[in-house]
Amino acid sequence: MMKAPPTDGAARDAVDAVIRSRTAVRAFQPTPVPKALVVEMLEVARCAPSNSNTQPWFVHVLEGDAKRRFSEALLRSHERDELPASQHFPPELPAACRSRQADFGARYYAALGIGRADAAARYRQTAQNYLFFDAPVGLIFTIDARLMPHS
Structure with missing residues (x-):
């Protein structure tokens, strides 16, 4: 039986704190990640909502030699300009989004x-x-x- 969510705002505050503490990391140390931690994260992530509970995702975990070989293959394709064009934005991004994206790019670079x-x-x-x-x-x-982008 599911436990009822707290009604005192504690759950809301916890979720708010997690969302507000989010960061995008683009440089990592070579410290190994314990397999148990990866499994735990994926166990929590598999509970994420999905359309009609289809849970359509597959997760491929790469580390060590397999990750190195995959990265090398991607880099070779990148260098030969063989990777497909990114299609995660429409051709004409709405002005407000375009502005925020440009601001991010300027700060990032x-x-x-x-x-x-x-x-x-x-x-x-x-x-x-x-x-x-x-x-x-x-x-x-x-x-x-075969699934649609919103699947």
């Missing part, structure tokens, strides 16, 4: 000392995505190709 006109440095920084920013564990989430 400035923090790395990369000028807006330095296409080569921006390209090299993009390649860090394919190295998982040196994280010791990489998680790849996939869904069946």
Whole structure:
């Protein structure tokens, strides 16, 4: 039987605190991540809501040699410009979103000392995505190709 949620705002405050403490990390130490911690995180994540409880995702956990080989293959494709174009934004992003994205890009590259006109440095920084920013564990989430984007 499910426990009733607290009514005193404690749950709301806890969720608010987690959301507000969120950060995007783009540089990692090589410290190994215990397998038990990865399993625990995935056990919690599998409880995330999904459309009609389809739970359409598959999680591929990469570390060590498998992650290195996968990253090297991605980098080779990146260098040959063979990776598919990113389709996670519409061709014409709404003005407010475009403005926030531009602000993020300016701050991000400035923090790395990369000028807006330095296409080569921006390209090299993009390649860090394919190295998982040196994280010791990489998680790849996939869904069946027959599903719709909102699935």
